[in-house]
Amino acid sequence: MIRWILAACALAVAAGAWVLSGPDPLPEDALDGLVADAANGERVFIAAGCASCHVAPEADAAVAAPVMSGGRRFESQFGTFIAPNISSHPDAGIGAWSDMDIANAVLRGVSPDGAHYYPAFPYTSYFRASAQDIVDLAAHLRTMPADPTPSLDHEIGFPFNIRRTLGLWKLMAGGPEMVLAGDVSPEVARGRHLVEGLGHCAECHTPRNGLGMADYDAWLAGAPEPAGDGRVPAITPDALGWTAFDIAQYLSTGFTPSFDTAGGDMVEVIENTSRLSSEDRDAIAAYLLALPRSGG
């Protein structure tokens, strides 16, 4: 009898885990009434740094119409992730995707056939973007060149190669609430949208726990370099010690206030931020200076 009860419990737990780990796509009406603005889509594309990961290895990402053929490799403690083709090619890329397909990918980390994406695709930040952003982005992506290079499979070992487990990971990882909560000025709100959402700054600047989930208590307080060598600096106001002007100039030119320059992966980030509007760079600075001190 006890054996049957235990078996029933195990089955219930397994069924619960199966249900909880399922994909959580957007409601069907999530994009209703939104009209795409491809020009804003290009701003979203640059702010989100799409090209930095999705161009071919060694290709220049900071051009007007980069070829988003994928193939860059990203080492991590869980294995090697390989950026897929998101060019407008109908078979190799995402040329045949609907707006809803793209929105579910970016805002929910769910593929058109209902599988979870790995969070190397930083949807744990992008899910703070707006549906309007994504509709605009989709329109811009369709204007970009098509490339037939097939996407490669990630090189991920067991158990991380079971995508269904990512459903539970997503539930535990938290979000998509804004981290800097509450009413803020329009400029800080714009900066929050860029830093916490599209710009996905925290993906590198916030430490992670053993399961690779952001430690929201150490928001933007610095972290080990993901590739394993060196550290990504803290960018909280006390750790940085920079003025709004210093931050905006750094994002524009790559020069620190002492006229050192950005290095490592931040060089590619600057290639993107230097192409934002000066208002957006000022907004990022205003947001960073509005963060609580890290005490670090």
Added chain:
Amino acid sequence: MTRIIRLSVLVAAGIAVAGIASAQSNDPLAAAVKARQSHMQLYSANLAVLGGMAQGRMDYDAEAAQAAADNLAALASMSQRFYWVPGSHAGAVEGTRALEVIWTDGGIGAEAEAFSAAVAGMQDAAGGGLDALRAAIGPVGASCGSCHENYRQSNN
């Protein structure tokens, strides 16, 4: 008496050991690291003038801009072979973020040439007005960043 002699020998030995230890802290690799960091500081001090004017942190001054650009060119032309010593990379020597790949991937020469070209452009432009200076500083900064992207460890 013998005891005093023994003690003196021990003290002398101790001094000798201390001497070796202090020689180690002056080792050539540590000196090389210090020298190249000083060279970088000199780039930075001159970039602070040019970048400061470009960013509006200070007023444009053609003479000062030209002097800073000439300094950069002089620095870029100096041989740095005596302080980029093989084996003086991060992990092998304390206090450096220079990555070992500098000495192994063969790309550093092209980086140096790109920097020299950008600095030559700055030398032509710096005294010719603020707009010319602003146009010339982009390639200089991009060249700094290009090297730091691949060859310098990220820091805290």
